[in-house]
Amino acid sequence: MHEPWDLSDPQERDLAAGEYVLGTLDSRQRANFEALLAVSPDLRRQVARWREHLQVFNDQLDPVPPPETLWPRIARTLGLSDTPWRRRLGVWRGLTAAFALMALVLAGFLYLRPAPGMIPGDAVFVVLDDDQVPGWIISASESGELMVQAVQPAMPSGMAGELWLMKDGEPVSLGMLPDRGEARMEMPRELRSLMRHADLAVSIEPAGGAPQGKPTGPVIDHGRLIPMRGDDKVRL
Structure with a gap:
């Protein structure tokens, strides 16, 4: 490959x-x-x-x-x-x-x-900062796999982007985003049914992750996964 x-x-x-x-x-x-x-x-x-x-x-x-x-x-x-x-x-x-x-x-x-x-996948979310500069491409497959490609993330020293999914109004961490290259994540099985309509958000957190599993830093962007064009099998 x-x-x-x-x-x-x-x-x-x-x-x-x-x-x-x-x-x-x-x-x-x-x-x-x-x-x-x-x-x-x-x-x-x-x-x-x-x-x-x-x-x-x-x-x-x-x-x-x-x-x-x-x-x-x-x-x-x-x-x-x-x-x-x-x-x-x-x-x-x-x-x-x-x-x-x-x-x-x-x-x-x-x-x-x-x-x-x-990056393969069935739906995609492009994370933009306040200046509309793309930081990451987040792609999701129907199996619950998330694939993240860094584009131009601008993080303060010692900080990183953390991806969140909103469940019943509460943020659930899906993992830390890479500062370059790609990273693969696995959506927890109990959250996969929410992928189609749930809001995603990315916040700036310490490189090791947000303390107590709750976001503390500013939110860079939020949005939802958008089905990829040209793929008739997309059901997200």
């Missing part, structure tokens, strides 16, 4: 943006990335730069026509009539350069670094 992107690393975020533009992320990876993209102007600028770079290469790439025998063979395989198909050859040949570029760039990515996986 490939290591996930370390989105707390600016270079890794840029590489993830490149993979997003290339279209090599699967539906879950794309959902996680787009959740972060929706709240991060910096990431949107990185995506725009990647699109601009790739378009420049595409404009400079000469079309490479396929063998004349290829298109009729494809037409026969798809059950298309020969005459209308030939009228469409100009369109397909025009796309050949773009497909060739995509293959070359993707091959370069795979050569430099194996394509990593993003």
Whole structure:
């Protein structure tokens, strides 16, 4: 299994943006990335730069026509009539350069670094600070597993983010959030039925956790898990 992107690393975020533009992320990876993209102007600028770079290469790439025998063979395989198909050859040949570029760039990515996986899950919550800077992506699966990816958490020295779930108006700690990289948590079985509608919150606490299991520091953000788009199996 490939290591996930370390989105707390600016270079890794840029590489993830490149993979997003290339279209090599699967539906879950794309959902996680787009959740972060929706709240991060910096990431949107990185995506725009990647699109601009790739378009420049595409404009400079000469079309490479396929063998004349290829298109009729494809037409026969798809059950298309020969005459209308030939009228469409100009369109397909025009796309050949773009497909060739995509293959070359993707091959370069795979050569430099194996394509990593993003955080899997069925629903996601992006934690934002007061300046709308994303600190973590929290992803949840139907099995009760929570996967947390640090993005840009800004914690005072000796402090860390702690994740809470509200149960009957009382906060229940789900664990400490990582300052970089990823961490996996397990939702207690008795709380899993609450995942769909319960409020989550993140507060600033001592690195070892809040004293007496109750939040003491300021709350960075609160919200609910949002089902990922493009996953018909999500039932959270």
